[in-house]
Amino acid sequence: MPKMLKNLIKFVCFFGIGLLLIWLFTKDITADQWDQIYTAFRKANYWLVIPAIVLGIASHWFRAVRWKLLMKPLGHQPSTLNTFFAVMVGYLANLAVPRLGEVTRCGILAQYEKVPADKLVGTMIAERAVDLVCLLLLMGLTIVIQLDVLGAYVSQEIFQPLSRKLANANGGQLIIVAIGVLVVVLLLLWLLRRFARSKVAITIKSLARGVMEGILSIGKMKNKNGFLLQTVLIWVCYLSQVYIGFFCLKETSHLSISAALAVLIIGSVGMIVTPGGIGAYQPLVQKTLQLYNIPYAIGFAFGWIIWVAQTLLVIFLGFFSLVALPIYNKNRHQPKP
Numbered sequence: 001m002p003k004m005l006k007n008l009i010k011f012v013c014f015f016g017i018g019l020l021l022i023w024l025f026t027k028d029i030t031a032d033q034w035d036q037i038y039t040a041f042r043k044a045n046y047w048l049v050i051p052a053i054v055l056g057i058a059s060h061w062f063r064a065v066r067w068k069l070l071m072k073p074l075g076h077q078p079s080t081l082n083t084f085f086a087v088m089v090g091y092l093a094n095l096a097v098p099r100l101g102e103v104t105r106c107g108i109l110a111q112y113e114k115v116p117a118d119k120l121v122g123t124m125i126a127e128r129a130v131d132l133v134c135l136l137l138l139m140g141l142t143i144v145i146q147l148d149v150l151g152a153y154v155s156q157e158i159f160q161p162l163s164r165k166l167a168n169a170n171g172g173q174l175i176i177v178a179i180g181v182l183v184v185v186l187l188l189l190w191l192l193r194r195f196a197r198s199k200v201a202i203t204i205k206s207l208a209r210g211v212m213e214g215i216l217s218i219g220k221m222k223n224k225n226g227f228l229l230q231t232v233l234i235w236v237c238y239l240s241q242v243y244i245g246f247f248c249l250k251e252t253s254h255l256s257i258s259a260a261l262a263v264l265i266i267g268s269v270g271m272i273v274t275p276g277g278i279g280a281y282q283p284l285v286q287k288t289l290q291l292y293n294i295p296y297a298i299g300f301a302f303g304w305i306i307w308v309a310q311t312l313l314v315i316f317l318g319f320f321s322l323v324a325l326p327i328y329n330k331n332r333h334q335p336k337p
């Protein structure tokens with residue numbers, strides 16, 4: 001099956017899931033609630049979306065700079081603009097198919113900066129691992145500092161369902177899964193040794209070596225403080241976007257930075273599970289705001305305002321980057337008169 005057709009099928013499937021989630025989330029909304037939602041949209045102060053968008057652009061720029069820091073120990077220093085353009089095209093691709101963007105941005109930078117794609121994949125994995133650790137740390141911090149508000153919610157919605165699933169899995173099932181994983185690993189190792197000189201095996205080994213080098217680049221960095229600073233700036237921008245967003249609606253303008261942290265963390269889960277968070281980000285944000293006594297209609301409107309602003313920014317910058325990449329690199333490599 002052609003790659004383009006596969007990606008199209010994936011897009012249709014994931015987009016369909018997003019639409020289904022939106023329908024499930026909105027099907028029980030009453031006529032009175034719809035009136036409240038429309039009123040909230042009408043009275044929102046959309047001028048405050050502008051500084052939130054500026055912070056969004058800054059967060060993407062800091063991500064590009066941080067990615068460059070991971071490449072430096074590998075002997076590569078791409079231009080910041082090319083790195084930024086690659087990041088934005090990657091985000092655009094993620095709107096269509098989850099995780100497609102990671103491969104896309106590595107391919108673009110490899111094309112325009114001649115950086116080995118396998119090493120770029122390694123740095124991308126390292127970067128995502130750092131973001132996951134940050135998300136988990138912030139999640140723990142959010143729960144600890146707001147135990148009275150979030151403790152029961154997290155226990156009921158996350159830990160209890162997880163405990164029930166683990167309890168339903170008996171010892172025999174867990175042993176079978178472990179044996180299955182072990183067999184797959186041993187089989188792969190045997191195949192690599194058996195066909196060690198084949199082109200496929202050589203390609204896999206080369207890719208694995210490049211990925212490992214990319215991951216280990218964190219430890220080889222001389223500018224670890226710079227990497228940490230860029231990471232902090234990324235998350236500060238994310239948090240500031242949500243907090244400024246609170247002032248778009250009168251009913252959420254009193255919420256604290258702690259509430260913004262909760263919205264950021266729980267909303268980030270929604271951005272992960274569906275393309276661009278469609279159908280998942282909005283209900284998660286709305287349910288989070290309910291914990292702070294924000295009415296359903298207001299939480300619904302706020303979730304959509306923030307999501308639409310973020311999504312339109314990614315779409316605009318993504319397509320702009322696609323157009324700008326060949327133009328910037330053509331002028332960049334033109335011989336000087």
